[in-house]
Amino acid sequence: MVIKNICCIGAGYVGGPTCSVIAWKCPDIRVHVVDKSELRIKQWNSGKLPIYEPGLDDVVKECRGRNLFFSNDIDVAVKEADLIFISVNTPTKTYGIGKGRAADLKHIELCARKIAEVSEGHKIVVEKSTVPVRAAESIAHILSANTKPGVSFQVLSNPEFLAEGTAIENLVYPDRVLIGGEESAEGEAAIAQLTWIYNHWVPTEKIITLSTWSSELSKLASNAFLAQRVSSINAISALCEATGADVSQVAAAVGRDSRIGSKFLQASVGFGGSCFQKDLLNLVYIAECLNLPEVAMYWQQVTDMNEYQRTRFAKRIVGCLFNTVTDKTLAVFGFAFKKNTGDTRESPAIFVCSHLLEEGARLNIYDPKVEAKQIEDDLTNARATSEPERVQKLINIYDDPYEAVRNAHAIVVLTEWDEFKTYDYKKMLTVMKKPAFIFDGRKILDHEALISLGFHTETIGKRFSRDTLLRSSGGHCPSFSWMP
Ligand code: NAI
Numbered sequence: 001m002v003i004k005n006i007c008c009i010g011a012g013y014v015g016g017p018t019c020s021v022i023a024w025k026c027p028d029i030r031v032h033v034v035d036k037s038e039l040r041i042k043q044w045n046s047g048k049l050p051i052y053e054p055g056l057d058d059v060v061k062e063c064r065g066r067n068l069f070f071s072n073d074i075d076v077a078v079k080e081a082d083l084i085f086i087s088v089n090t091p092t093k094t095y096g097i098g099k100g101r102a103a104d105l106k107h108i109e110l111c112a113r114k115i116a117e118v119s120e121g122h123k124i125v126v127e128k129s130t131v132p133v134r135a136a137e138s139i140a141h142i143l144s145a146n147t148k149p150g151v152s153f154q155v156l157s158n159p160e161f162l163a164e165g166t167a168i169e170n171l172v173y174p175d176r177v178l179i180g181g182e183e184s185a186e187g188e189a190a191i192a193q194l195t196w197i198y199n200h201w202v203p204t205e206k207i208i209t210l211s212t213w214s215s216e217l218s219k220l221a222s223n224a225f226l227a228q229r230v231s232s233i234n235a236i237s238a239l240c241e242a243t244g245a246d247v248s249q250v251a252a253a254v255g256r257d258s259r260i261g262s263k264f265l266q267a268s269v270g271f272g273g274s275c276f277q278k279d280l281l282n283l284v285y286i287a288e289c290l291n292l293p294e295v296a297m298y299w300q301q302v303t304d305m306n307e308y309q310r311t312r313f314a315k316r317i318v319g320c321l322f323n324t325v326t327d328k329t330l331a332v333f334g335f336a337f338k339k340n341t342g343d344t345r346e347s348p349a350i351f352v353c354s355h356l357l358e359e360g361a362r363l364n365i366y367d368p369k370v371e372a373k374q375i376e377d378d379l380t381n382a383r384a385t386s387e388p389e390r391v392q393k394l395i396n397i398y399d400d401p402y403e404a405v406r407n408a409h410a411i412v413v414l415t416e417w418d419e420f421k422t423y424d425y426k427k428m429l430t431v432m433k434k435p436a437f438i439f440d441g442r443k444i445l446d447h448e449a450l451i452s453l454g455f456h457t458e459t460i461g462k463r464f465s466r467d468t469l470l471r472s473s474g475g476h477c478p479s480f481s482w483m484p
Contacts, residue, residue: 001193003083003124003196004028004029004030005030005032005080005081005083006019006022006029006030006031006081006083006084006085006197007032007034007078007080007081007084007085008031008032008033008084008085008087008128009034009084009086009088010085010086010088010089010107010111011033011035011037011040011044011050012035012040012051012087012088013051013164013167013274014087014129014162015033015085015088015128016033016044016051016056017053017056017162017167018128018160018162019068019085019087020056020059020060020063020068021059021172022197023063023066023067023068024062024063025172026200027066027067029197030069031067031068031069032069032071032077032080032081033069033070034071034072034073034074035070035072036072036074041070041071041072044060044070045064045070051341051342052341052342053164053165053167053168053341054165054166054169054340055168056167059168074114075114075118078114078115079118079120081123082122082123082124083123083126083193083194084115084123084124084125084126085126085128085158086108086112086125086127086129087128087129087160088107088111088129089107089274090103090104090105090108090130090131090278091103091274091278092104092277092281092282098285100281101281101285103130103131103132103282103285105131105132105135105138107129108127108131108135108138108139109138112125112138112142113142113146115143115153116142116146116147117146119148119153120150120151121150121151121152122152122154124153124154124155124156124193125139125143125154125155125156126155126156127139127155127157127158127216128158128160130159130219130223130275130279130282131157131216132220132285132286133213133217133220133286134213134216135216136155136156136157136213136216137212140153140155143155154182154187154189154190155181155182156179156180156187156194156212157179157180157181157212157215157216158177158178158215159215159218159219160219161174161175164337164343165338165339166340174202174206175206176206176208177206177207177208178208178218178219179191179194179195179207179208179209180210180211180212180213180214180216181211181212182212183211191209195207195209219279220282220283221283223275223279224279224299226264227271227276227277227279227280227302227306228299228302229265230264230266230276230306231271231301231302231303231305231309233247233265233266233267234267234268234270234305234460236250236267237309237460237461238308238309240461240462240463241460241461241462241463244463246461246462247267248267248462250461251265251266251267266443267443267460268309268348268416268441268442268460269309269313269348269414269442269460270306270307270309270310270351271306271337272337272338272346272347272348272349273337273343273347274345276346277303277306280299280300280302280303281303283299284296284299284300284303287299310352310355311351313348313352313439313460314351314352314355316458317330317352317412317439318356318359320437320439320456321409321410324359325356325361326359326360326361327360327361327362328361328409328410329363329407329409329433330361330362330363330364330410330411330412331363331366331401331404331405331408331410331411332349332353332365333366333367333401333412333413333415333417333420334349334366334367334413334414334415334442335347335350335365335375335378335415336349336367336369336370336415336417337349337415338415339415339416339418340369340417341369342367342369342370342371342374344370344374344375344378347414347415348441350378350379350384352412352414352441353365353379353414354379354385356412357379357385357391357395360394361394362394362395363394363395363396364398364403364404364406365396365397365404366398366399366400366401366404368417368419372397375395375397376392376395376397379391379395380392401423401428402424402427402428405428405431406431407431407433408432408436409432409437410437410438411428411432411438411439412439412441413439413440413442413444413445414441415442416442416444420444421446425450425453425455426453429453429455436454436455436456437455437456438450438456438458439458439459440457440460441459441460443459443460443462445457445459447459447462447464
């Protein structure tokens with residue numbers, strides 16, 4: 001069978017960019033991306049795509065209508081496809097057994113049932129969503145239990161490793177592509193067909209074939225290792241603040257060891273995004289279910305450290321602002337969980353802002369890509385507060401950072417957007433309340449320059465001397481509960 005038609009169920013942060021790149025690199029294949037959400041599909045077919053990713057607009061513009069199609073017609077797309085990607089969301093369960101930890105596979109199961117219902121002939125079903133180990137087995141079970149005469153399926157695991165903000169680059173030049181499949185002639189044939197698709201642009205040596213279970217677990221393990229590095233350097237950042245060491249210097253020294261490497265060693269206010277937390281919790285849950293409590297506790301600590309880091313930073317802001325932020329205005333720079341994306345899922349900004357709002361602060365929030373409504377929803381939903389009306393009154397969303405800082409007591413940097421580095425902070429200082437504070441939760445600003453301008457400057461994993469801080473805050477040195 002030659003793959004001529006691909007269907008992808010789920011037009012989200014993974015399905016949309018992944019299939020756009022497949023359509024771009026494989027002009028001989030028709031790619032149909034479907035979703036149950038009418039709004040999402042409408043946006044994919046419009047001039048303003050539902051997600052922001054550098055380079056994505058150009059790829060979609062070139063392929064849409066040629067061999068790339070977005071629609072809500074799931075049945076037709078599944079029926080016509082030779083190969084179907086399942087790229088639906090697998091959030092943490094919010095109910096029942098495994099609540100707060102296990103991955104919710106209801107969307108995956110619905111896809112499997114839909115595929116079984118409408119399929120004709122032979123189909124390769126590819127699990128692209130991140131799932132617990134042995135989920136492919138469940139998909140295969142649902143498919144085989146509902147298979148009609150003349151219909152057959154092969155299920156593959158092909159987890160996605162793109163990072164938001166660099167999705168197109170990661171898809172075009174992946175470090176590796178994993179394809180997990182059944183050890184049988186049919187399984188190997190299906191693996192060969194998916195390999196053929198990737199071979200349009202990915203060299204064979206980067207394509208790793210392995211067992212389905214190893215493939216599924218490799219994705220969870222990769223995210224756990226990445227999150228663990230962030231939590232490790234953040235743990236060291238707390239030690240730096242307590243001892244007078246500088247976490248950037250420590251990270252640079254540690255990263256020079258070729259066995260450790262320098263990537264992902266940037267201390268910050270914590271990791272966010274839809275995956276790290278969810279996949280870690282999923283791993284913890286799997287370990288618990290398999291009666292491996294020590295393994296579960298080990299990975300649980302990675303997410304606990306992240307929580308500690310966010311809370312620690314929020315408390316430090318309150319501590320430095322003379323132990324109260326009630327009725328003070330704080331300008332928040334950045335709300336997305338990282339730069340170059342408009343995604344706010346599990347963003348540290350939500351946690352830090354909620355803490356400050358709980359303390360009665362007024363927040364002037366600016367983010368270059370996140371929509372105002374998204375910020376309001378994130379800060380007023382039931383997970384964030386029990387007092388949505390009060391919170392709504394305390395937040396103002398700005399589209400000009402220079403307006404956001406007017407009469408503010410402090411600037412709080414929560415996303416590492418490049419543009420924050422180029423602002424005229426001298427100009428900002430003139431319209432702020434004095435002493436003016438900057439809390440750089442991403443370690444991206446020129447701290448010495450800010451101190452020279454007169455800002456009281458605080459950052460993660462580094463303590464400026466009392467003398468320096470006294471100079472910048474006009475002789476007032478707040479009490480630092482975090483200082484030894
Ligand atoms: P998303 O929430 O952005 O998109 C999922 C889409 O699936 C939504 O548009 C939803 O309407 C649609 N959907 C859900 N059930 C459906 C059904 N039964 N029929 C049709 N459409 C349905 O999720 P995202 O971020 O794209 O993630 C998808 C999967 O990929 C998750 O398992 C995630 O863990 C994994 N992943 C995500 C990465 C990321 O950076 N966002 C990176 C690597 C993997």
